[in-house]
Amino acid sequence: MCACSPVGPTGDNGPVYVIAGAAENGWDVLRCTESGAVLDARTVPGLVAAVTGIERAEHPRWVFGGEEYASLLEAGVRVRRCHDLALVESILLSFEGRYGEPATLAAAYARLAGLPVPEEQARTRRPSAQPVLFETEPDPLPGGVSPARACAEVLADQLRRIEGSAWAPRLRMLVAAESAGALAAAEMQANGLPYRADVHAELLTGLFGPRPANGARPKVLADLATEVSEAFGGKPVNPEHPGSVQRAFARAGIDLPSTKAAVLREIEHPAVAPLLRYKELSRLYAAHGWFWLDEWVREGRFCPEFVVGGVVSGRWASRGGAALQLPKLLRTCVRADPGRRLVVADAAQLEPRVLAALSEDSRLAELATAGDMYESLAEDAFAGQRHDAKIAMLSAMYGGTAGHAAALLAVLRKRFPEAIGYVERAARHGEHGRSVRSVLGRTSPPPAALMGEAGLDSLRAARDWGRFTRNFVVQSSASDWALTVLATLRLDLLDELPDAELVFFVHDEIIVHCRARDAPRCAELVERAAEQARRLVFGRTKVRFPLPANVVDCYADAK
Incomplete structure (x- = not known):
């Protein structure tokens, strides 16, 4: 195992501020030491003014108690660093062998205070779809403690647990990168991926015919369903129902163990071709048809909600919109605004390189x-x-x-x-x-x-x-590297190209939307971030982690 740098662009030390909504319609602001001890406390009437002033003067690590970062983003305010209590708690609980315990602020504080631990509430997507850093607690915190004080106490406890571990240098890096990912995810949701709804609608019409009435099959799917039935002698067959398809093949003397495409391709029967085409198009229609377009694309932007650490390996997930499974066909809809370009970077053979560095x-x-x-x-x-x-x-x-x-x-x-x-x-x-x-x-x-x-x-x-x-040791280490790239690049863009927007991140791919004149420098920053992440995560390894950045007008052109 390599020796990792204990601090870096994602995890340097500095002042810490906790901010959370107060009962008197203001915001409690606690200034803390690097170890989480509270130095002073005050209540401020204006969130944006308070954060803007402190951020400009001190560049602290922020700990937010609710949805404060969403409000800041709406006001055009971004912060450099944060400590995400819920994400860090989840990492530490797993590290300590307590996988699956609730990681919310309320649960973390209850464990610390020796109080009953509340169950973690299931999340639902809010109609406004605004980005959040932390979810507002559904119930008052245990013991009646204020959100800001609970945040400060949980923060101090988490930092103690990190520093008390033999893995402290690496854990510091991990929780800093994970927390930076929370900021990036909120910003990406607020920015949105540039998306041409008209191009998408034109593609759908070309594939399926005119938009059908609610509940009806598109014409092309209806025609394919008819072809399937006719191939079985005219007896109605529902292509979407595996049992109906298997029974139809059984009547034709073919025992079909499943209706998976790989199985169907081994069968010789006139129903196979229209059935395979139906399956292909129906998946696209169900996942990214007109209803998807109505729900997820607004004012030229696709704004999914990214879930940092949504997979056990550390990879991200998404809630709604299938953001991480955008079909190649629809990448042509992702197009830069006039006067701007997309900088698309995709790591080459990441996991084999990670194995070489790890071993x-x-x-x-x-x-x-x-x-x-x-x-x-x-x-x-x-x-x-x-x-x-x-x-x-x-x-x-x-x-x-x-x-x-x-x-x-x-x-x-x-x-x-x-x-x-x-x-x-x-x-x-x-x-x-x-x-x-x-x-x-x-x-x-x-x-x-x-x-x-x-x-x-x-x-x-x-x-x-x-x-x-x-696979976990390789895939999760690849996630460590990719998230460190994202965190490092985000800070570099804030410093050099503040107008550039991170708009997409999936496993080992990053998209930045920037002014055309800034695109060459943005590409350089992407590749520099990959090299910095290599040194931070894997030390002096000779393994290369190429992350070539392509400057394009359309996402499809980067592939």
Whole structure:
């Protein structure tokens, strides 16, 4: 494991301010030490003026007690740094082996005060869809404490727990990057992804015909459904109902184990082609049809709600809008405003490079200095067969052994024993029900958290969980790097190109919307952030993490 820098652009020390709504229609402001101890407290009448003045003078870390950051963004105010109590609490609870306990401010304060811990309330998307940093507590805080005081006490407790850990330098980096991600997510939702509703509507009309009445099938889908039925002799078949499709094939003498596309492609029958086309188009229509356009695109912007750390590996998720699964077909709708450009950056072969850096396998690290790691791996170990090299590496990281994969993996094991040993040790930890950690300390859940109370009650379940932990160490460490890139880039843009907007982030891809004249410098900042994140997260590794930035007018042109 590499030695990580304890501080950096995402986690430097400095003053801390807690701000939360007060009972008298003002805002409580607490100035705290770096360890969370309260130095002084005051109540201010105006949120925007207070934050603007303090931010300009001190660039502190902020701890907000509710939806204050949403109001600040509406007023055009952005802050550089924060400490997100809920995200940090979730990271620390998992690190301490208490996965699944509520991580809200109310729950964290209740545990600290020895009070009954309230259940975490399910969230619903608010009609205004405004970005939030922290959710307002649904009920008064336990013990009647004020939100600002509760924030300060939970903050101090979290900082103590971090500093008391042998992983303190890495955890500091992780919670700083995660908190920076909360700021970026709120800003991205407020900015919105530039989106041409007219282009989307034109695509839908070309694919489906005129917009149908509510509840009706589009004409093209209706015609395909008719084709499917006619292929079975005219007896009605519902293409959306697996049982109806299987019964139709059974009447034709074909036993269909499922209606998955891969299964259908192996069948010779005149219904297959229209059925596959129906399935493809119906998925697009259900997920991104006219109703999606009405719901999610406003005034030229697609404004989804990003969920920082929404996946156990640290990857983001989204609530509504399927923001992280935007089909390639619809990327042509993402277009820069006049006078602006999109800077689109996508990391190349991120997870294999992360494995090389994590394992400190010198031979694999040398290959990971190349622009195309799979190409260099193929030349070194697989007689130039890039496809074999890719399958072998994916099998190593995901535990695949089917078909030719086992033989390819054996080649990797022989030539790169440190790298393969690293993921295989992680797999054994999982098979025995133990947790593993990312390079910065994000911790995998115990088996029962995702598999139910039965947990590892069979050899198969143990092996399945071993595959999970095998990949967790790589995927979560990749998330550590990507989030550090985002956090570093966000600060660089604030400093140099404050008019540039972060508008999209998914796993290993970033989009910035900026003025055309700023695009070349923005691209340089993206690539510089990738290099800074490499040093911060992985220390002195020789592994390269290319993040080439393309300047385009349309998202589809970056692919």
